[in-house]
Every structure is written in C-alpha cells, then in structure tokens.
Amino acid sequence: MVSTIPKQNSKAELAEQTFRRLLDWLDQGLNTNGQSYLAIRERLLGYFDRKNCLTADELADETLNRVARRLDEEGGNIETETPLKYCYIVARFVFMEYLRTNEKEIAALQAIGRQANAMSPEDCDRKERMLRCLDRCSAKLEASQRELILGYYSGEQRVKIENRRALAHTLEISVNALSIRACRIRDNLENCVKECASHE
Numbered sequence: 001m002v003s004t005i006p007k008q009n010s011k012a013e014l015a016e017q018t019f020r021r022l023l024d025w026l027d028q029g030l031n032t033n034g035q036s037y038l039a040i041r042e043r044l045l046g047y048f049d050r051k052n053c054l055t056a057d058e059l060a061d062e063t064l065n066r067v068a069r070r071l072d073e074e075g076g077n078i079e080t081e082t083p084l085k086y087c088y089i090v091a092r093f094v095f096m097e098y099l100r101t102n103e104k105e106i107a108a109l110q111a112i113g114r115q116a117n118a119m120s121p122e123d124c125d126r127k128e129r130m131l132r133c134l135d136r137c138s139a140k141l142e143a144s145q146r147e148l149i150l151g152y153y154s155g156e157q158r159v160k161i162e163n164r165r166a167l168a169h170t171l172e173i174s175v176n177a178l179s180i181r182a183c184r185i186r187d188n189l190e191n192c193v194k195e196c197a198s199h200e
Contacts, residue, residue: 022068026083040064040084044091051095059098063091066143093147093170100150133196137189145185152182 026036041060048056067090071078078086138146151167154160168178 018068018072021071022064025071025077028083036083037064040087043084044087047088047091048095053095053098055098059091059094062143063087063094066090066094069144097147097150100154129197130193133193134189136196137192140192141185141189148178149182149185149189152178 023034023037026040028036030036041064044060044063045056048059053059064087067078067087070090080086081089141149148167148171152164155163164175164178168175171178173181
C-alpha cells in the first residue's frame with residue numbers, strides 16, 4: 001500500500017487488491033502515487049462537513065469503500081460516470097442513510113420516552129433488550145443491506161411507495177425484486193433479534 005495513503009477507518013477493511021483497484025480507477029491511467037485518492041477523499045470530507053455530519057471521516061471512508069466494492073463487482077471499471085461524479089453519487093446515498101439512521105434513533109428514543117410512564121418495569125426491560133439486540137443485529141448487516149432495508153421502510157404511504165421505486169431504479173432491479181430482497185433481510189433481522197433476546 002502506498003505510504004502516503006492513510007489506513008482505512010471503516011470496520012470492513014478493504015483488501016489490498018480491492019484498494020489497489022480503487023487507486024487505479026481513480027488515477028484514470030495516471031500514476032499519481034495515491035494523490036487522486038487523497039484529493040477525492042478531501043472533497044468528500046468537505047461534502048459531509050458542509051452537511052454538518054458529526055462523523056465526516058467515517059462517512060468519507062464508507063463512500064470510498066462502497067465505490068471499491070462496486071469496482072470489484074464491475075471487474076475494475078465503472079464507465080457510466082467519471083470517478084469524482086460517481087463518488088459524489090455514492091456519497092449522497094451514504095448521507096441519506098446517515099440521516100435515516102439518526103432519525104430512526106431519535107424517533108426510537110422519543111417513543112421510549114412517551115411510553116415510559118405507561119410501561120411496567122418488565123415491559124421497559126424487554127423493550128430495551130429488544131432495541132439492544134436490534135442494534136447488534138443491524139451492525140452485522142453489510143452496508144448495502146442496511147441501506148436497502150432503511151430505504152425500503154422510510155417514509156409513509158405515498159412517500160414510501162415513491163422511495164421504493166427510486167431505490168429499485170437505483171439498484172437497477174424491479175420493485176418486486178426489491179421487495180423480495182427487503183423481505184429476506186427483514187426475516188434475517190427478526191430471527192437474529194429473537195435469538196439475541198433469548199440469551200439476554
């Protein structure tokens with residue numbers, strides 16, 4: 001690995017070959033000794049900073065990790081967009097997921113607060129146990145699976161329908177195929193939460 005490139009901060013560390021493929025693609029035929037990577041990462045940091053994200057470093061690394069994984073799937077090249085433009089497209093999805101995650105956590109805390117007085121101590125303990133298990137099980141999902149399941153269930157009524165159509169279009173699959181994927185992820189999450197809660 002080029003010495004000037006900082007080590008990835010993401011939990012899912014990129015393999016050396018995958019990271020090299022990312023560097024080559026960002027360089028677009030030139031050997032910049034990692035400078036293209038650093039320049040794009042700096043621009044992504046600026047993007048997330050302007051969005052007032054508290055974890056801009058992690059989000060920038062997550063964006064580049066997703067791009068690298070997509071490059072692996074595409075055999076080392078993405079021809080539809082320039083590297084910078086494609087990175088920004090991925091960054092927007094990472095940012096939306098960041099917002100949805102924060103909104104979900106805030107909503108969960110508010111809901112717990114509203115119900116706290118009406119719930120028995122046993123109910124409160126069970127609720128907290130289930131939330132802990134949901135957090136653990138969600139963390140085990142691949143980033144793409146988390147993004148899919150959060151996007152699939154975001155919004156209400158008409159907004160939810162439009163969100164699902166947009167998500168299916170982004171993933172280049174039908175809405176029916178999206179529904180099947182979301183159902184499998186949800187089933188796996190439910191089984192994981194039940195298993196986790198039984199051992200709490």
